[in-house]
Every structure is written in structure tokens, then in C-alpha cells.
Amino acid sequence: MKKLIIAVMLIGTFGLSNAQTDYYSDYQRSITDLNWQSVISDLVLSSTQANQIYALNDRYRDYNTWDRAYNNNPDRWRTDRYGELERIMGREKYMKFKNTYYKGQNPVAVYNRNKNNDKRYKHMDRKMKMHKPKHGNGHH
Structure with missing residues (x-):
């Protein structure tokens, strides 16, 4: 029994760390997929705004x-990052961005869609459907 518990814990830990690296990969892509010099010149951002974006x-x-900041909630990087970009750019330029x-x-x-299409989460949909009552609230 102890071996089973240890195996389950190891699998759970590996699964979580693997999911964490997927989130980190999305985070990295959010930076590397864009030419930030072009973004800055296209939106006519100030040098202060450019420096803030490069610092971000x-x-x-x-x-x-990254993991120290988002270990407990890896999902949060997206709202943090894009909220910060909106603050730096201003609402109007962020909308143009x-x-x-995008x-x-x-x-x-966009980055959340990748998570929602992830096969690891598909089993949750089936579980939700299995537990729903078939006849509404039970009254006929």
C-alpha cells in the first residue's frame, strides 16, 4: 500500500511540474513570438514605455x-503580464496592440485556449457530464 501511495504522489508531482513547464513555455512564447522593437515603433511608444516593456x-x-512567482497559480501569469502591458501602453494603444x-x-x-485544448483536461469534461442529473431537478 505504501508503494502505491508513493507512486501516486510521484506521478502527481511529475504531472504538476510538467504542466508548470507548459505554462512557462506559453509565458516564454508571449515574449519571443513578437518583435518588441516593431511593437514599440508601430505603437509610437515613448522610451520610458519601451524600457518598461523590456524590463517586463x-x-x-x-x-x-518564474516558478517562484507562479508556483501556486501558474494560470495567473497571463492576466499579470497583459494587465501590466495595458498599464504601460495605456488603454488606447493596448487596444491597437x-x-x-492578436x-x-x-x-x-489566446494563451488560455492552449490550456483548454490540452488533452490532460479533457477527462474533466466527461466527469462533469457523468455527474449531471439527466432529468433536470428530478421532477417529471
Whole structure:
């Protein structure tokens, strides 16, 4: 029995750390997928705004620093990052950024979609459907 418990704990830990690295990969892509010099010149951002964006992009230089910030809630990096970009750019320029570089979609949703399409989460949908009552509240 102890071996089973240890095996389950190891699998759970490995599964969680693997999911964490997926979130970190999305975080990294949010930085590397865009040419930030072009973003800054296209939106006519000030040198102060440019420096703030570069500092934001350099905030978590490796997985360990990112993990210290988001270990308990890896999902939060998206709202933190894009909220900060909106603050730096201002609402109007952030909307132009969103429309130009994310085709009008919220970047948070773009990276969240990857998680929602992840096969590891598909079993949750089946469980939810199995537990729903078939006849509403039970009255006929």
C-alpha cells in the first residue's frame, strides 16, 4: 500500500511540474513570438514605455524565477503580464496592440485556449457530464 501511495504522489508531482513547464513555455512564447522593437515603433511608444516593456520581458529570466512567482497559480501569469502591458501602453494603444498582434482577441484568452485544448483536461469534461442529473431537478 505504501508503494502505491508513493507512486501516486510521484506521478502527481511529475504531472504538476510538467504542466508548470507548459505554462512557462506559453509565458516564454508571449515574449519571443513578437518583435518588441516593431511593437514599440508601430505603437509610437515613448522610451520610458519601451524600457518598461523590456524590463517586463526580462522580469523572469529563467524557469526558477518564474516558478517562484507562479508556483501556486501558474494560470495567473497571463492576466499579470497583459494587465501590466495595458498599464504601460495605456488603454488606447493596448487596444491597437491587441488588434494588430492578436487579431482583436484578448492575449490572455489566446494563451488560455492552449490550456483548454490540452488533452490532460479533457477527462474533466466527461466527469462533469457523468455527474449531471439527466432529468433536470428530478421532477417529471
